[in-house]
Amino acid sequence: KAGVTQTPRYLIKTRGQQxxxxxxxxxxxxxxSWYQQTPGQGLQFLFEYFxxxxxxxxxFPGRFSGRQFSNSRSEMNVxxxxxxxxxxxxxxSSLEGLNNEQFFGPGTRLTVL
Amino acid sequence: xxxxxxxxxxxxxxxxxxxxxxxxxxxxVSQSFFWYRQYSGKSPELIxxxxxNGDKEDGRFTAQLNKASQYVSLLIxxxxxxxxxxxLCAVLRGSxxxxxFGKGTKLSVKP
Numbered sequence: 001k002a003g004v005t006q007t008p009r010y011l012i013k014t015r016g017q018q019x020x021x022x023x024x025x026x027x028x029x030x031x032x033s034w035y036q037q038t039p040g041q042g043l044q045f046l047f048e049y050f051x052x053x054x055x056x057x058x059x060f061p062g063r064f065s066g067r068q069f070s071n072s073r074s075e076m077n078v079x080x081x082x083x084x085x086x087x088x089x090x091x092x093s094s095l096e097g098l099n100n101e102q103f104f105g106p107g108t109r110l111t112v113l
Numbered sequence: 114x115x116x117x118x119x120x121x122x123x124x125x126x127x128x129x130x131x132x133x134x135x136x137x138x139x140x141x142v143s144q145s146f147f148w149y150r151q152y153s154g155k156s157p158e159l160i161x162x163x164x165x166n167g168d169k170e171d172g173r174f175t176a177q178l179n180k181a182s183q184y185v186s187l188l189i190x191x192x193x194x195x196x197x198x199x200x201l202c203a204v205l206r207g208s209x210x211x212x213x214f215g216k217g218t219k220l221s222v223k224p
Contacts, residue, residue: 033212035214041216042201042214042215042216042217043157043201043214043217044214045211045212045213045214048212056210056211056212057211058211090156090157098145098205098210098211098212099144099145099205101147101159101162102147102149102157102159102212104156104157104158105156106156107156
C-alpha cells in the first residue's frame, strides 16, 4: 500500500501571500489531519477532516483552513502568510479518526520570507 | 500548565539499558494516549497506544498509564542505538477531540 503523500515537499513564499498544500491519504483511510511542527512549539494539531467535514479543530487563527474531497484527499490553505508560519506541515491519515493510529506523510517545508 | 508535558532531554542511556520516558497531561477527560517516535528529519511513527490504566507491552516497549495521576510513560528495554530518536507523547482529549502532542524527549542510546 502506498503511504501518505504530500505535495509540494518544499515551498518558499513571501509575507502576505497565500499557499495551498495537498495531502493524499492511504487508500481506505477516511480521516485526514494536519499538523504544524516548529522547533519552538513542537507538533501542533491544526484540524481533522472526515467524510469531507471538518470534525475537529486546533487553536489556530482563521487564516488556516482546509477541505477534504470525496476521494479523501485533503488540502490545507494558509492566507496572508506571516513569518511565523514558516514550519513543517505534516498531514496524517487514519482509518476512522484521531483515536486510531495516525500515519504521517513526509511533510511540506514552508518558508515565509 | 502545558496540556502535555515531557522532559525535553536529552536522555542518554547505554546500550542494553532500560530507557524510561515520562509524560504528564492536564485534561482529566483524556481517554487515549499514544507514543510516537520521530527520527531526525523524518515523520513521526506510532510506537504504542494505550487506553486503560495499567501496563501494555509490545516487544521491548511497555506503555504505562495512570489516569488518577494523569501520567503516562514508555519503557524501552534492551535499548539499542537504533532507538535514538525523539519520542512524542500524544493525548486525545475526549473521545474525538484535539490530539495534543508534547514537545518530545530526545533519547540517545550510546553503544
